Amino acid sequence: MNKNFYHTLNEKFLIHKNQICIEEISGRQWSYQKINDLAGRFSSFLDSLGILKGSKVMVQLEKSVFSIALYLGCLKSGIIYIPLNTAYTSNEISYFINNTKPDLLVLSPDKYTEHDALLSNLKELKSISMGNSSEDNLIRQIIDKDNNLDIVDLKEDDIASIIFTSGTTGRSKGAIISHKNLSSNAISLNKIWEFTYEDVLLHALPIYHVHGLFVAMHCAFLSGCKIFFFEKFSPSEIVNYLKFSTVMMGVPTFYSRLLSNDQFNREVCKNMRVFISGSAPLTDKVFLEFYERTKHRILERYGMSETGMITSNPLNGERIEGTVGYPLPDVKIRENKESGIIEVKGPNVFKGYWGMEEKMKDEFTEDGFFTTGDIGKIDDDGRLTLFGRSSDMIISGGYNIYPKEIELLIDEIEGIKESAVIGCPQSDLGEAVLAILVSDKGIKTIQDDTISEILLKSLANYKCPSKYIWMEDLPRNAMGKVQKKSLRNEHKHIFGVNNEQ
Numbered sequence: 001m002n003k004n005f006y007h008t009l010n011e012k013f014l015i016h017k018n019q020i021c022i023e024e025i026s027g028r029q030w031s032y033q034k035i036n037d038l039a040g041r042f043s044s045f046l047d048s049l050g051i052l053k054g055s056k057v058m059v060q061l062e063k064s065v066f067s068i069a070l071y072l073g074c075l076k077s078g079i080i081y082i083p084l085n086t087a088y089t090s091n092e093i094s095y096f097i098n099n100t101k102p103d104l105l106v107l108s109p110d111k112y113t114e115h116d117a118l119l120s121n122l123k124e125l126k127s128i129s130m131g132n133s134s135e136d137n138l139i140r141q142i143i144d145k146d147n148n149l150d151i152v153d154l155k156e157d158d159i160a161s162i163i164f165t166s167g168t169t170g171r172s173k174g175a176i177i178s179h180k181n182l183s184s185n186a187i188s189l190n191k192i193w194e195f196t197y198e199d200v201l202l203h204a205l206p207i208y209h210v211h212g213l214f215v216a217m218h219c220a221f222l223s224g225c226k227i228f229f230f231e232k233f234s235p236s237e238i239v240n241y242l243k244f245s246t247v248m249m250g251v252p253t254f255y256s257r258l259l260s261n262d263q264f265n266r267e268v269c270k271n272m273r274v275f276i277s278g279s280a281p282l283t284d285k286v287f288l289e290f291y292e293r294t295k296h297r298i299l300e301r302y303g304m305s306e307t308g309m310i311t312s313n314p315l316n317g318e319r320i321e322g323t324v325g326y327p328l329p330d331v332k333i334r335e336n337k338e339s340g341i342i343e344v345k346g347p348n349v350f351k352g353y354w355g356m357e358e359k360m361k362d363e364f365t366e367d368g369f370f371t372t373g374d375i376g377k378i379d380d381d382g383r384l385t386l387f388g389r390s391s392d393m394i395i396s397g398g399y400n401i402y403p404k405e406i407e408l409l410i411d412e413i414e415g416i417k418e419s420a421v422i423g424c425p426q427s428d429l430g431e432a433v434l435a436i437l438v439s440d441k442g443i444k445t446i447q448d449d450t451i452s453e454i455l456l457k458s459l460a461n462y463k464c465p466s467k468y469i470w471m472e473d474l475p476r477n478a479m480g481k482v483q484k485k486s487l488r489n490e491h492k493h494i495f496g497v498n499n500e501q
């Protein structure tokens, strides 16, 4: 049997062909039939470029129905889809290209211009510019193609996507996601969150990450429900649409920002079935304030790019603040006895990082469990609570940020001897980035703005430190390792969060 995940999607698209799949904020509607048809035309277009089964397509595109159709066209053709954050600079893109050697790069027009110098150095790489409207030249060409009805025959371990995630060595690593990974997670989530064709999903997440692309889109696709499709998250827009929606998925920042909106109240939520949160820890404060305001208990779930979703609070049952619930069907979790790190095994777990498939010893235990790096406790009844991370990773507004990548760039700046980058609590984004700097002359010789300017030339803006602090020395332990824990503790109030959450 064909294990291409598109095969499963196609069955649902046919059943729900007359239902609205996506409604854009302009009011434009796309039925499931239209989306399926568009995916087939993208598949034909890729075929005409010689991009076939096993090829890699890397994209840096604005959120649009057409970028979703490109993703679906890739799945259908057995092409590996590599989505990238629209904030990435040429420097970052250059690394991803070198790492995965894509066969085609699809960029939004502004990114095509921005990466001009890089692209002229990579003449052998096929790259195209794709806008997000039906008036765009390329989109017109694609719409004119035939609808390719073939769904390429695949095995369950064939690769569907490579998702770049923060790496421990200072550079991102590409998590290899198979068709089985996608389908097992989508089917489980659709079931446990009881999606039906009568649902209406509010979608305001970016579509270059697991949360917005896989979790949200796949749940909707499998159920045949309608998606309100927002280019980005805006609380005032969301409030207007909540009245006509039943499910929302978001990062905790979505929920804290909704709470700051005067129009957000119980009345506008009266049609809502469930609010789902993930990608970063939801604070008890937001959970409880949200309950006070709306009488909805936000359903927190836990996952990561490498594993898709791992656990979820129950839809029917007690959702406890500060916990991330129970493992999904077929997913096993356990606590490492020594480190307390949560380990996971199941059909949702990826095989390895691109180019490092043979060197996964540190990431997997001998009996095949993936080491998440998150420290937690599993109750007697199987409920998981997370306490922190074993690594220094920062999560800001749901984006993972690796300090090492920033430190390496800062340390190259003239006048700076060394640096330590840490995440400190911040009420809007959960954590914000603080850089602690040591001057090589004993005094500060460079302005903060100048440092930011230098960094922003090669670093996505969400990774740039919000604040800089100068110190004489960095605290180190006997082994010479910088003591980030003590720095985090010392500066925990720097962004104005005073109470322990």
Ligand code: MLC
Binding pocket: 204, 205, 206, 209, 210, 211, 212, 232, 233, 251, 253, 254, 278, 279, 280, 302, 303, 304, 305, 396, 397, 398, 399, 429, 461, 462, 463
């Ligand atoms: C935007 N900025 C951020 C930021 N997002 N800075 C730090 N962290 C972030 N997350 C920058 C902007 O570029 C801008 O920079 C400035 O901060 C202010 O922007 P803003 O208008 O306040 O931000 P906004 O565009 O509203 O974005 C905030 C946000 C967005 C929370 C809505 O970040 C978002 O949609 N996050 C979702 C991330 C996500 O989907 N994660 C899923 C990962 S998957 P400047 O310089 O222009 O002022 C995963 C697995 C799992 O983790 O389990 O789900």
